[in-house]
Amino acid sequence: MKILVCISKTPDTTARIAFKDDNTKFDDAGVQWIINPYDEWYALVRAIELKEKDPSVVIHLITVGGPDCDPVIRKALALGGDQATRVNSTEADSFNIASQISAIAKEEKYDLVMTGKETIDFNSASVGGMISELLEYPYVSLATKFDLSGETATITREIEGGEEMVEVKLPLVVSCQKGMAEQRIPNMRGIMSARTKPLKVVEPTAVAATTQYLNFGMPPAKAGVKLVAADNVAELVRLLHEEAKVI
Amino acid sequence: MVLIYIDHSEGQIKKSSFEALTYGVELAKLLGTEANGIIAGTIDENPEDLGQYGIGKVFQVNNPELNAVDAAVLANVIARAAKENDAKEIIFSHNTTAKTIAPRVAVRLNAGLVSGATALPELTDGFIVKKSVFSGKAFANVKILTDTKIISLNPNSFHTTKNETGKAELVQLNIPVPASSIKVISVNKVRGEVPLTEAEIVVSAGRGLKGPENWGMVEDLAKTLHAATACSRPVADSGWRPHHEHVGQTGIQIAPDLYIALGISGAIQHLAGVNRSKTIVVINKDPEAPFFKSADYGIVGDVFEVVPKLTEEIKKIL
Numbered sequence A: 001m002k003i004l005v006c007i008s009k010t011p012d013t014t015a016r017i018a019f020k021d022d023n024t025k026f027d028d029a030g031v032q033w034i035i036n037p038y039d040e041w042y043a044l045v046r047a048i049e050l051k052e053k054d055p056s057v058v059i060h061l062i063t064v065g066g067p068d069c070d071p072v073i074r075k076a077l078a079l080g081g082d083q084a085t086r087v088n089s090t091e092a093d094s095f096n097i098a099s100q101i102s103a104i105a106k107e108e109k110y111d112l113v114m115t116g117k118e119t120i121d122f123n124s125a126s127v128g129g130m131i132s133e134l135l136e137y138p139y140v141s142l143a144t145k146f147d148l149s150g151e152t153a154t155i156t157r158e159i160e161g162g163e164e165m166v167e168v169k170l171p172l173v174v175s176c177q178k179g180m181a182e183q184r185i186p187n188m189r190g191i192m193s194a195r196t197k198p199l200k201v202v203e204p205t206a207v208a209a210t211t212q213y214l215n216f217g218m219p220p221a222k223a224g225v226k227l228v229a230a231d232n233v234a235e236l237v238r239l240l241h242e243e244a245k246v247i
Numbered sequence B: 001m002v003l004i005y006i007d008h009s010e011g012q013i014k015k016s017s018f019e020a021l022t023y024g025v026e027l028a029k030l031l032g033t034e035a036n037g038i039i040a041g042t043i044d045e046n047p048e049d050l051g052q053y054g055i056g057k058v059f060q061v062n063n064p065e066l067n068a069v070d071a072a073v074l075a076n077v078i079a080r081a082a083k084e085n086d087a088k089e090i091i092f093s094h095n096t097t098a099k100t101i102a103p104r105v106a107v108r109l110n111a112g113l114v115s116g117a118t119a120l121p122e123l124t125d126g127f128i129v130k131k132s133v134f135s136g137k138a139f140a141n142v143k144i145l146t147d148t149k150i151i152s153l154n155p156n157s158f159h160t161t162k163n164e165t166g167k168a169e170l171v172q173l174n175i176p177v178p179a180s181s182i183k184v185i186s187v188n189k190v191r192g193e194v195p196l197t198e199a200e201i202v203v204s205a206g207r208g209l210k211g212p213e214n215w216g217m218v219e220d221l222a223k224t225l226h227a228a229t230a231c232s233r234p235v236a237d238s239g240w241r242p243h244h245e246h247v248g249q250t251g252i253q254i255a256p257d258l259y260i261a262l263g264i265s266g267a268i269q270h271l272a273g274v275n276r277s278k279t280i281v282v283i284n285k286d287p288e289a290p291f292f293k294s295a296d297y298g299i300v301g302d303v304f305e306v307v308p309k310l311t312e313e314i315k316k317i318l
């Protein structure tokens, strides 16, 4: 059983969001980089739990990014996983990222490819689905539970207005969100062993981009809060009805 | 031709699909082309009525197998329908269905995909779509470089325009449906409640409510407003409320017309899920609560006193 976990690097959830170079780049001054929470807490930790149950499970990690991703992928290795690959490309196009990952996954013939539901910076929710199409694997998105019995996965996933439980045979691609596993903190042994785990850097294959991020901006700031006294709730209702026109 | 994917569940068309229809129709006008819809599967309503949203034709692959969301199967069918009918722009509403199938359709059609779009594209210098990034804290302008283009529109970020007399021509498509490899064991839908992502009004409560036994007043307010209920993460983590109500960076991201936050401090990770709401009302006893900085209206006060009064006052005007 071979699992591939896709790891992306994102700014910390409390990071100040600002842009530089004529608003064409994210301003990362003072920003702390983390493993995208969906990739870490849900995809990776669930993969580690599967390995704890069945030690024959092999976990590979992959990230597509520049050398500044190395500390993040090392942290992922400290949590668990046997080895990692970084595809040395800073391309932001989802199709390009999915193509880089699929090129490697095709060689390695993984039984299970796990991604997060989306990255918290670009919020595309695209890479997992694209990998599944490129590999011609089934795709179960937005999973909140994942169990494995032999070659069959039983997965609970979010659907519009509820959830459903499905059964799928391996191999497959699953995108993970809250519910899959509980957050963990790497321990000392994990951190020490991560230093010696293999981190292979490979060059990207040539793929034509399908989209291009031109520039960024901030939504207009709020005008400021209008406070209403606690003993004058009727005034709040009047404002919502007549001014904001939302009720 | 602009092709709009019409999402449905249990025979009902999703509200967000109507926004996608209006978006697609307005996009077709900008491009000087026609707008048509596509239904994969079966619906209870008469598909011809979708003409009310301004589309000329509605294509249907009338096979109940397609009512289940299997990305591989749906992508196969939609991509084929798009190709055979020469659709160059495909519009989805960015809900759980689109997140599952749009990326696969994009790969099949070699199309650039922009998900989480919030406005019609700029066409003066290519095809540039504005989308929400950093969980609603910022936006990006993304250029689609391919001939075929796919846009997945954020729910609640575009209006709907309806004309009661419109009729669309129903065109049945004869596309074979591949066998699904995903077996659905059980479906668990929240019934009788407004789904959170589609709700126009959301009433949300946090740790300030003290315990699950106090949610009665939250539900009363929500019911009065025909609103959905939501909660902060610690509330879901403590099991006070179900996980599907958890909004924020690691929960569901919503953009209702009105978001009412009761006893929620307004941590940055919470705001990431709700800051695209059009109007935000905050009720918190702490005047220093960070949420007031992102609010449009606020009351500094005790939720246990203010909320029942608020429900009473709203009943008077409805």
Ligand SMILES: Cc1cc2nc3c(=O)[nH]c(=O)nc-3n(C[C@H](O)[C@H](O)[C@H](O)COP(=O)(O)OP(=O)(O)OC[C@H]3O[C@@H](n4cnc5c(N)ncnc54)[C@H](O)[C@@H]3O)c2cc1C
Pocket: A013, A037, B205, B206, B207, B208, B209, B231, B232, B233, B234, B235, B246, B247, B248, B249, B250, B251, B262, B263, B264, B265, B266, B267, B268, B269, B270, B273, B283, B284, B285, B286, B289, B301, B302, B303, B304
């Ligand atoms: C990586 C990460 C991701 C996270 N993701 C999310 C997320 O997706 N969603 C989320 O919500 N949080 C998330 N959090 C947690 C977040 O940081 C906050 O801890 C959380 O939002 C606080 O919830 P709260 O506002 O309900 O509780 P608190 O912060 O405890 O606030 C309770 C508020 O209630 C007020 N209050 C108390 N009693 C009353 C009363 N009687 N009347 C009126 N007001 C009263 C208090 O003044 C206070 O402001 C995340 C954190 C991290 C680190």
Ligand SMILES: Nc1ncnc2c1ncn2[C@@H]1O[C@H](COP(=O)(O)O)[C@@H](O)[C@H]1O
Pocket: A006, A007, A008, A009, A036, A038, A039, A062, A063, A064, A065, A094, A097, A114, A115, A116, A117, A118, A119, A122, A123, A124, A125, A126, A127, A128
């Ligand atoms: N650069 C990347 N390298 C590796 N995995 C990625 C990368 N970008 C996205 N992913 C994976 O794909 C998921 C969805 O990302 P996205 O489609 O960009 O929202 C993430 O949660 C990751 O698991």
